Amino acid sequence: MNHVFHRNAGAEPPVAVAGEGPYLMDSAGRRYLDASGGAAVSCLGHGHPAVIEALKQQADRLAYAHTAFFSSEPAEQLADWLVDAAGGNFERVYFVSGGSEGIEAALKLARQYFVETGQPSRAHFVGRRQSYHGNTLGALAVGGNAWRRAQFAPLLIDVAHIAPCYAYRDRKEGESEEEYGQRVAGELEETIERLGPGKVIAFVAETVVGATLGAAPAVRGYFRRIREVCDRHGVLLILDEVMCGMGRTGTLFAYEEEGVVPDMVVIAKGLGGGYQPIGAVLVSRQIFDAIRGGSGFFQHGHTYLGHPIACAAALAVQRTVREENLLANVRLQGAALRAALEACLRNHPNVGDIRGRGLFLGVELVADHGTKATFDPALKLHLAVKREAMARGLICYPMGGTIDGRRGDHVLLAPPFIINAKHVTEIVDKFSAALGAAFAGVRT
Numbered sequence: 001m002n003h004v005f006h007r008n009a010g011a012e013p014p015v016a017v018a019g020e021g022p023y024l025m026d027s028a029g030r031r032y033l034d035a036s037g038g039a040a041v042s043c044l045g046h047g048h049p050a051v052i053e054a055l056k057q058q059a060d061r062l063a064y065a066h067t068a069f070f071s072s073e074p075a076e077q078l079a080d081w082l083v084d085a086a087g088g089n090f091e092r093v094y095f096v097s098g099g100s101e102g103i104e105a106a107l108k109l110a111r112q113y114f115v116e117t118g119q120p121s122r123a124h125f126v127g128r129r130q131s132y133h134g135n136t137l138g139a140l141a142v143g144g145n146a147w148r149r150a151q152f153a154p155l156l157i158d159v160a161h162i163a164p165c166y167a168y169r170d171r172k173e174g175e176s177e178e179e180y181g182q183r184v185a186g187e188l189e190e191t192i193e194r195l196g197p198g199k200v201i202a203f204v205a206e207t208v209v210g211a212t213l214g215a216a217p218a219v220r221g222y223f224r225r226i227r228e229v230c231d232r233h234g235v236l237l238i239l240d241e242v243m244c245g246m247g248r249t250g251t252l253f254a255y256e257e258e259g260v261v262p263d264m265v266v267i268a269k270g271l272g273g274g275y276q277p278i279g280a281v282l283v284s285r286q287i288f289d290a291i292r293g294g295s296g297f298f299q300h301g302h303t304y305l306g307h308p309i310a311c312a313a314a315l316a317v318q319r320t321v322r323e324e325n326l327l328a329n330v331r332l333q334g335a336a337l338r339a340a341l342e343a344c345l346r347n348h349p350n351v352g353d354i355r356g357r358g359l360f361l362g363v364e365l366v367a368d369h370g371t372k373a374t375f376d377p378a379l380k381l382h383l384a385v386k387r388e389a390m391a392r393g394l395i396c397y398p399m400g401g402t403i404d405g406r407r408g409d410h411v412l413l414a415p416p417f418i419i420n421a422k423h424v425t426e427i428v429d430k431f432s433a434a435l436g437a438a439f440a441g442v443r444t
Contacts, residue, residue, distance in 0.1 A: 016126065019046025022416045022423055024395065033389065033415075035427045036397035039361065040210065040243045040414035043326075044063070044317055051275050054316035058309045074311035079348040082282060085252055089261045091285035094298075095306040096387040099242030099268035100134030102279040103204075106238050106264045107138045108203045108300045113236070113287050116294035122201045125157075126191050128164045130137040130404070132212040133204060133240050142204045145212045146405030160195065162187040163352040164209060165218040168353040168364065169372065169403065181222035202236035202263075203229075204295045207254035210243035211399055213409030214362030215355055219248075223258035236263040236287075242279065243360075246270030247321055247417060250358030252433060263287060273317040273355075276310035332417050334358035340428045341413075350439055359417065364402060365409040365435075374407045375442065382409045384438035391437075423426045 002012060014026040022045045034042060044051065058074060065072055079093040094109070096102045107125065107163045114122040127133070129144040132228045140149055145166070149156065162427040163170065163184045171180040192200050203226065209216040239262040244254045246268055251257055253266065264287065268279030291298055304310070321327065338354065339362055343349040345363070352366035365381060367373045375381045382398035402408030415427065435444045 011236060021047070022419055024301060026241060028196055030393065032393050032395050033423065033426055033430070034395045035413050035415045035431070036395055037269075037414045037416055038274060038395075039269065039397060040248060040412070041274040043247060043270040043273045043417045044275075044320060045416040045418050046274075048275075048317075048320060049275075050320050051273065051316040053275075054312050055275065055309060058312035062308050064304075065308065066303070069084065070412055072306060072308040072311065074308045075306040078311045078315045078318075082280065084281060086265075087283070090265070090282040091288045094281040094283060094284045095311065096268075096280065096302065097277045097304050097307070097310070098279045099240075099266065100136040100139045100240065101280050101283065101302060101408060102266035102268055103133045103139040103142070103240060104136050105300055106266050106281050107142065107202075107204075109281070109283065109287065109291075109298060110238065111266070112299060112316075113290050114201060119198060119234075121198050124160060124195050124200045126160045126162060126188060126195075126203045128205055128209075129161045130164045130166070130213050130402075131161075131204075131206055131209060131240075132229070134242070135309035143212075145401065147401050148212075148405070151303060152189055156329070160191050162191055164213060164216070165222050166209075166213060166216055167219050167230050168355065173219070177219040178221050181219040182225055184194070185222050185225035185293060188226060188277075189233070192195045192229070192233045192235060197277075198234070198444065199344075200233065202233045202238050204238045204240060204242060206240045206242075207296045208244035208249055211397070211412065212361070212401070212405075214364055214399065214402055214412055215357070215360045215414075216243075217355065217357055218258070221351060223255070223260045238264045238266070240266050242266055242415075244269040244357075246318075247327050248358060248360045248414060249356075250327060250334060252327065254357070271317070272310060272314040275317060276307070276313040277304075278310040278314050280308070311328040321417065324418075329419075330358045330417050331372045333415075333421075334361070336359060337424045337427065340424055344428050344432050345435075348435075351436070356413075359419070361413045361414055363413070365411070374403065375409055377401070377406050380443050381438060382411070383444055385409075385411055385434055388437040388441075389430065390430065392430045392434055394427065394434060396431060396434075 072098040127142040133139040133143040143162040230261040272278040351362040384399045385398045397412035
């Protein structure tokens with residue numbers, strides 16, 4: 001009898017028993033190419049010897065020390081590495097165990113910053129529709145996915161949400177990308193002014209929207225306007241790079257391509273590559289100095305903050321990414337994968353858009369290519385794609401509700417940074433076959 005409470009309480013998933021490079025194996029002997037890195041987590045794939053050795057060595061030395069009493073060498077070293085890698089844009093690193101924890105910490109730290117600096121009237125956050133920031137209550141509140149929020153709405157803080165930067169569907173006819181970006185970014189200023197002077201704490205956004213919008217990057221100039229609006233109104237900019245950061249888009253931080261620096265950036269998945277649960281919030285000097293010079297104590301914490309083994313694993317992952325020049329491979333294979341998808345699917349009547357950066361790509365599925373009409377949500381096309389892909393030995397990350405939490409389907413592809421041309425071919429061949437089978441099932 002199975003006593004695990006699985007995500008889908010009515011299903012019994014296959015049991016993963018081994019991993020090798022970009023592949024996973026289950027207990028029945030089936031082999032899967034992990035073309036989504038789980039949930040854009042496994043940046044190095046499975047079984048990397050340098051990371052495994054770092055885990056073993058740290059376990060031999062020290063497994064755990066509570067951060068109310070001690071720091072640890074791996075935590076200190078990883079924080080130094082991240083601050084250096086960010087080019088000195090941040091002063092301190094607050095370690096957590098995952099993305100949702102990171103967002104919760106950033107929200108509370110942002111509020112405390114304004115309390116410490118004599119602005120307690122700032123009590124509002126602004127997010128974006130169709131964003132996803134995690135499943136804890138604060139993260140769910142700033143997130144803008146209606147389906148995820150619905151049943152928990154009475155428990156959530158009130159957060160204002162503006163339009164996402166979603167050019168494929170929302171750019172008007174005759175409107176340039178720059179004009180579109182300026183228009184939707186302008187909604188932030190309108191919202192801040194509506195909520196009132198000195199009332200907004202922060203704007204929270206994914207630099208490249210992941211799970212709920214399917215690897216949708218902002219158009220050029222959008223985030224520069226956002227940064228300008230935040231600065232003019234004294235509002236903090238918190239960027240969520242839990243899924244899109246740590247090299248996934250081809251640069252270590254996705255914001256590097258936007259020409260802005262946030263006040264806080266939250267990272268997780270690719271930080272530890274799945275070898276241990278870990279996340280982090282990188283914090284500006286301005287915010288840290290306000291806490292240190294005020295109460296001196298961040299009123300927040302979890303048991304496993306700065307876990308030594310998790311920090312040791314993450315440091316080994318990040319050193320490996322740098323030493324093996326894997327960001328260059330992300331750009332190379334990302335371009336190859338996108339080109340191969342476009343060559344295979346560009347004329348497909350049910351493929352509406354192929355988008356993303358690096359090895360963070362989304363394919364939006366439509367009932368009609370010309371009108372962009374969506375499939376009936378009741379068909380659950382995204383689940384059919386997942387099922388058909390796994391039957392062919394491919395793991396991808398399909399999702400429904402692309403447009404509004406109910407309508408629309410897309411598939412996210414986020415394979416490990418270590419893939420090569422052979423893996424690109426395998427991904428495209430199996431993915432296109434899975435799409436064909438899923439669409440055939442929908443029509444019958």
